[in-house]
Amino acid sequence: MMKRYWFQLLTESYDELGALIPDGSSKTTALNRAKRWMEQNGVDSAILAVNSMVTSNILDMIQIEL
Template identity: 65%
Template structure:
């Protein structure tokens, strides 16, 4: 069951437009974000985790390469 939707943000909290599938695993989303960051030369980003049920922001996960 999909519980989260994700958005990858830069340090100015702007959406980078990365397609990360909705799902139930934050770890998988972080790994996909890291792969995209490596391919596009991004050193720092934040993964925004949102609830599918309430549409609320749950947390930010900092990602550094």
Template identity: 55%
Template sequence: MRYYFELTDEHYNDLGAFIPDGNNRQVAINKARQWMKDKGFKKAVLAVNSMRTGNLLDAIDIELD
């Protein structure tokens, strides 16, 4: 299964981060963490969407220390 990812704030507003499409959620989480670190964000939500249906499959809370 292939996914596309969106990094949002806690209110699901798009943060404009580029997270490449793919099939590995952990790679997307790592890219999101790096983007957040570079931009100074402490909390975000990674939305995982199906490429086939466009449906939201998961929302992963990410928090940096």
């Protein structure tokens, strides 16, 4: 399956948190990985940025609250 997205986990101020979330085609898988990373690193609120592999444009910003 083709990788369509690359992901960044950001703070509320849009700073990069440094979470390694693999490129892929599933936002759900990335969201689950982001939540797991947040739990392991004591982060209770973040934004998952979904970026296009083709254009590098931000396609979605998903607010995550644990």
